[in-house]
Amino acid sequence: xxxxxxxxxxxxxxxxxxxxxxxxxxxxxxxxxxxxxxxxxxxxxxxxxxxxxxxxxxxxxxxxxxxxxxxxxxxxxxxxxxxxxxxxxxxxxxxxxxxxxxxxxxxxxxxxxxxxxxxxxxxxxxxxxxxxxxxxxxxxxxxxxxxxxxxxxxxxxxxxxxxxxxxxxxxxxxxxxxxxxxxxxxxxxxxxxxxxxxxxxxxxxxxxxxxxxxxxxxxxxxxxxxxxx
Amino acid sequence: xxxxxxxxxxxxxxxxxxxxxxxxxxxxxxxxxxxxxxxxxxxxxxxxxxxxxxxxxxxxxxxxxxxxxxxxxxxxxxxxxxxxxxxxxxxxxxxxxxxxxxxxxxxxxxxxxxxxxxxxxxxxxxxxxxxxxxxxxxxxxxxxxxxxxxxxxxxxxxxxxxxxxxxxxxxxxxxxxxxxxxxxxxxxxxxxxxxxxxxxxxxxxxxxxxxxxxxxxxxxxxxxxxxxx
DNA sequence: GCACTGGCCTGACATTTGTCAAGCCCATGT
DNA sequence: ACATGGGCTTGACAAATGTCAGGCCAGTGC
Numbered sequence: 072x073x074x075x076x077x078x079x080x081x082x083x084x085x086x087x088x089x090x091x092x093x094x095x096x097x098x099x100x101x102x103x104x105x106x107x108x109x110x111x112x113x114x115x116x117x118x119x120x121x122x123x124x125x126x127x128x129x130x131x132x133x134x135x136x137x138x139x140x141x142x143x144x145x146x147x148x149x150x151x152x153x154x155x156x157x158x159x160x161x162x163x164x165x166x167x168x169x170x171x172x173x174x175x176x177x178x179x180x181x182x183x184x185x186x187x188x189x190x191x192x193x194x195x196x197x198x199x200x201x202x203x204x205x206x207x208x209x210x211x212x213x214x215x216x217x218x219x220x221x222x223x224x225x226x227x228x229x230x231x232x233x234x235x236x237x238x239x240x241x242x243x244x245x246x247x248x249x250x251x252x253x254x255x256x257x258x259x260x261x262x263x264x265x266x267x268x269x270x271x272x273x274x275x276x277x278x279x280x281x282x283x284x285x286x287x288x289x290x291x292x293x294x295x296x297x298x299x300x
Numbered sequence: 301x302x303x304x305x306x307x308x309x310x311x312x313x314x315x316x317x318x319x320x321x322x323x324x325x326x327x328x329x330x331x332x333x334x335x336x337x338x339x340x341x342x343x344x345x346x347x348x349x350x351x352x353x354x355x356x357x358x359x360x361x362x363x364x365x366x367x368x369x370x371x372x373x374x375x376x377x378x379x380x381x382x383x384x385x386x387x388x389x390x391x392x393x394x395x396x397x398x399x400x401x402x403x404x405x406x407x408x409x410x411x412x413x414x415x416x417x418x419x420x421x422x423x424x425x426x427x428x429x430x431x432x433x434x435x436x437x438x439x440x441x442x443x444x445x446x447x448x449x450x451x452x453x454x455x456x457x458x459x460x461x462x463x464x465x466x467x468x469x470x471x472x473x474x475x476x477x478x479x480x481x482x483x484x485x486x487x488x489x490x491x492x493x494x495x496x497x498x499x500x501x502x503x504x505x506x507x508x509x510x511x512x513x514x515x516x517x518x519x520x521x522x523x524x525x526x527x528x529x
Numbered sequence: 530g531c532a533c534t535g536g537c538c539t540g541a542c543a544t545t546t547g548t549c550a551a552g553c554c555c556a557t558g559t
Numbered sequence: 560a561c562a563t564g565g566g567c568t569t570g571a572c573a574a575a576t577g578t579c580a581g582g583c584c585a586g587t588g589c
Contacts, residue, residue, distance in 0.1 A: 116526055143442075159428070195416070201427060208441065248566070255445050259547075259549095298365060448575075487537075490537095
């Protein structure tokens with residue numbers, strides 16, 4: 072692995088505080104791989120052989136059941152995914168596929184568990200990472216259960232606006248088909264939802280969203296830090 | 301705190317492996333409290349002052365938004381809840397109320413964080429607990445997004461059957477109103493869902509469920525270890 | 530026994546969401 | 560410019576789910 076990536080990974084909260092020695096142990100068995108778009112790199116149900124780190128590109132985590140499929144989240148650089156399965160040595164609960172050309176580090180789960188047992192700093196960092204992921208998922212679940220689909224879209228747009236820097240015009244960063252799945256609806260319903268949001272201050276054309284009445288949108292969406300932050 | 305409870309808590313996976321000294325630090329500031337039924341003991345949004353341990357009774361974790369409320373999970377003895385918020389020193393994302401008379405240990409979050417910093421064994425136990433909770437929540441989310449309400453009920457019944465020892469007749473352990481909320485539907489819809497399950501081998505009267513055609517139910521429910529175990 | 534209560538069920542209806550088929554739009558390659 | 564294909568949109572319809580009002584039933588207290 073090139074030295075530049077080495078040091079980039081070292082800066083991640085997960086690895087920042089651990090000893091050089093243990094970091095070396097983790098990196099020794101790791102390798103970087105570049106995947107083309109739309110490649111499945113992890114399949115749910117398989118043993119969790121690697122902890123993954125997304126260096127560039129983006130990865131979709133999704134799950135399937137009974138011929139159905141749903142998008143759970145999108146992982147962007149620089150962060151890790153499926154750390155819970157690695158630590159517990161349990162099967163993956165989600166599959167992962169690249170959305171675009173992506174560079175991904177694979178760290179053997181066995182090494183993660185070994186170092187986790189030996190390095191208290193690393194163990195603490197893992198806890199922080201897990202606790203954050205857990206809380207994110209609680210928020211996602213609240214979003215799903217407490218809000219109707221139109222409200223979920225409205226709040227998604229507000230979150231996306233923040234991520235994009237706060238301007239009142241910005242791009243959706245994912246394809247609508249995937250957004251629909253992420254929000255728990257069909258593409259057709261999403262299309263109609265966008266139409267309905269015109270009554271609440273939002274217009275859209277293609278992947279471009281314009282908030283022409285911020286106040287109306289916020290009044291409708293009722294964003295809440297315990298769900299949306 | 302009585303010695304008997306002390307040693308009961310000590311046996312929990314979370315505290316089993318830590319040093320006596322650090323366990324004492326945790327217990328020193330803790331106290332046991334008995335709550336009557338239907339008392340709110342934690343409110344979402346508040347700072348997380350305590351890690352909670354349910355010794356007896358049961359506690360419902362739920363969340364609210366915009367006048368709506370949804371049941372997230374039920375905590376039964378002996379286990380902890382809201383550990384992620386305690387560790388991160390972040391506000392509670394869920395509220396908690398007793399379902400019945402319950403004995404609950406309150407461990408100051410500050411002590412949890414202090415000991416967490418000092419005791420690698422404890423830190424590891426926290427990771428295991430968090431990873432397990434995280435994976436449970438992933439399963440819950442998959443259940444919600446991939447299954448229709450009738451399918452969720454069917455699988456809930458199969459899980460409950462397992463919990464009850466596998467007999468083909470058993471009690472629902474919670475009131476139907478709460479079950480409906482937990483499954484993400486209205487009480488009326490739940491009532492109709494039970495009716496519809498008669499076509500798939502399940503009958504019910506009051507809180508008592510009878511599976512009269514196990515095979516039919518399983519064929520309809522398609523239980524899956526990556527969601528239901 | 531009897532009234533009362535809360536939890537649950539039922540029916541009628543409204544709303545939301547999904548399904549299927551067709552069409553549009555835009556980017557791409559020839 | 561033209562044909563092609565994918566992604567998105569639209570319309571018509573069906574199915575699922577929620578809402579509201581009323582009724583039933585078992586447990587409780589008088």
